[in-house]
Ligand SMILES: Nc1ncnc2c1ncn2[C@@H]1O[C@H](COP(=O)(O)OP(=O)(O)OP(=O)(O)O)[C@@H](O)[C@H]1O
């Protein structure tokens with residue numbers, strides 16, 4: 284008769300390392316004494332781990348949390364592509380790990396989410412909220428029809444200087460922030476109209492309907508993308524903003540930083 288441990292052993296068999304997501308001190312200690320490579324992934328290195336990947340925020344979405352940890356570890360040379368990793372995470376329990384998830388560090392796994400958050404000028408929570416709006420809009424569209432949208436996040440003063448209004452700004456005198464449920468509805472509603480949303484480092488919606496006029500030279504974006512994506516890429520080279528774009532034509536969400544495409548995801552698969 285097999286025991287349950289034997290039956291579930293496959294999940295952790297022959298892994299190259301174990302990632303502990305936000306472990307308690309005692310939980311981490313048990314692993315430290317074991318014969319296995321341990322990586323701690325957390326918002327701070329509270330357990331004084333030797334190998335550590337810093338999360339910019341607690342991702343509620345476990346897939347995002349794991350993706351971020353694995354991409355961060357690849358980026359920092361902690362693991363190599365092809366490595367099998369056992370991730371110890373908590374999905375329901377806030378204190379203790381309640382799940383083990385086996386992943387392989389592959390190129391597919393590397394969605395670019397690490398680049399999106401690391402060294403961003405805007406607050407990580409703001410980037411996450413805008414990214415989630417774009418993904419949701421990509422999944423559902425606007426009244427069932429595909430829509431495109433362009434969000435420019437961070438360094439808003441400079442972005443405003445390099446753009447002009449296409450219409451009156453519905454956010455002119457308001458003090459609304461991304462992440463408020465009502466704001467997400469407004470963002471989706473206004474995304475039917477032309478131009479870009481400009482959002483501050485702290486998440487205030489500064490403007491809708493901005494036509495971006497950055498210098499386009501030196502911008503290296505893939506061929507085949509149109510004016511919206513070109514403007515998105517270029518504004519991030521001219522300023523310290525991050526641009527998040529939902530394409531109306533292919534339905535993908537892309538992010539640009541420093542004039543480069545750093546992330547490309549299919550909302551349906553996300
Ligand atoms: N410089 C710009 N600033 C702000 N918005 C822009 C700019 N250029 C284009 N757009 C917006 O993008 C929309 C689509 O333009 P276009 O089709 O050329 O872009 P695209 O990159 O192919 O995007 P999509 O994949 O969504 O079609 C325009 O209708 C306009 O609302």
Ligand SMILES: [Mn+2]
Nearest residue numbers: 509510531532
């Ligand atoms: Mn187009």
